[in-house]
Amino acid sequence: MSDASEVFAKIPDLGYSEHRPATDPKAFDAIIRARRSVRVYDSTPIPESVMREVLEWTLLAPNSSNLQCWEFYWVRSPEKKKTLAYYCFNQPAARTSQELVVAVARPWHWKKHARQMLEVFKEGEAQGHKIPASAKAYYAKLAPMVYTQGFLSSIGFLKKIAFFFIGLFRVITREPTNYSQMRLWGAKSVALACENFMLGMSAHGFDTCPMEGFDSKRVKKLLKLKGCDEVVMVISCGKRADNGVYGQRVRFPDSQFIREV
């Protein structure tokens, strides 16, 4: 690991540079403020082109180690939509929605995707791109060390003990060392992407409601997911009805949450 640390602390010489396009903070402010959790939608349909662009933006979210352990189920079949709304307790945000998207973390896809990253690097190098040594080392060696947990998290448990003792003497990563932490790890990246989705919808003049009130077991069965997958949230979409927002936005004072240290 100390060799690894040195590799990652180095700034590689890659000859690549990417300039930022111009961006508009006022436009972002409007998008952020227009986003409210909407509970009742009107009958305006969402154009398919909007759904596709917003889903494309969703996948441009940063995600842990670029392992992309996420899936977004756009539930289009009318029967499945009805069933899914029922699994969300038929809350108005679900039953009046035009579209429903289920955001899922599939943490165990890390293995397949780490291999896929190495293939992308190989193709890149064949085309003359420089790939940082640290990136190749990460997917080939470090990722398997970090994300392998073993049967019933047995390997994770051994790692946890090792991290404790090594951690007495030096800085070391502590997580993930079990299945719960793998789900949490995956859910974080999925949530980053969900916010892209909701802000993207807002940018297009549509509304959303992120829902956690659903029967995860039944939703998993509906989407043919496995026990180790995590249904992170169900997002309903549409255009707000006049009575779609239940009240002014409530936030406690910023000083409760922003800590300057």
Next chain:
Amino acid sequence: MSDASEVFAKIPDLGYSEHRPATDPKAFDAIIRARRSVRVYDSTPIPESVMREVLEWTLLAPNSSNLQCWEFYWVRSPEKKKTLAYYCFNQPAARTSQELVVAVARPWHWKKHARQMLEVFKEGEAQGHKIPASAKAYYAKLAPMVYTQGFLSSIGFLKKIAFFFIGLFRVITREPTNYSQMRLWGAKSVALACENFMLGMSAHGFDTCPMEGFDSKRVKKLLKLKGCDEVVMVISCGKRADNGVYGQRVRFPDSQFIREV
């Protein structure tokens, strides 16, 4: 719970309505595409006004039940910044950054914040606003049922068993029923807010890098956090150096992640 379901399935008559301001999807596209994970920053400082506006946007993210179980530590003291970069293995994204923000989930704040929500409602009603009965019932009765887990998740365990049996016959929420799931629950909302932060920085022409490679135990000690809190990510900020982006963005094909069902 069946009474509760009925309360939540109803659309309340509140006489409130909120119209969307105009929003610009092209501006959002630029902000999304300009956001890359930047590993090396130049020496341009971030104006305090930018930091404050972006942190304000951060707190406008949707969050679970509006319980706002989050905190964002803006690490400004030069010694603490240096220590935090060291806890992030002195990776270039940390050690060359202008600002560092630690995003933390504090799931056990749900109790205090549920009471705070009820106070906000009381004040609102005193000012003549209508508050949905479902919202009051949620914070007074349902939230304590959902989020109380008991010593060593003992109450959570009993809930899990109850949910299993009740769930054989009808739709029911399944999580959270233990401490790990409470952390996951909190981390989701924090990650939504983190994406607001990173896109907000991008809107202002600044760059970010979300980092998970840190020593969570040492970071918690530095920020005086408790064991039950979750350090969701450390976000570094600044303006990209010419060599700040290591290569073109890599994403596997959309069809791998967008499932139409």
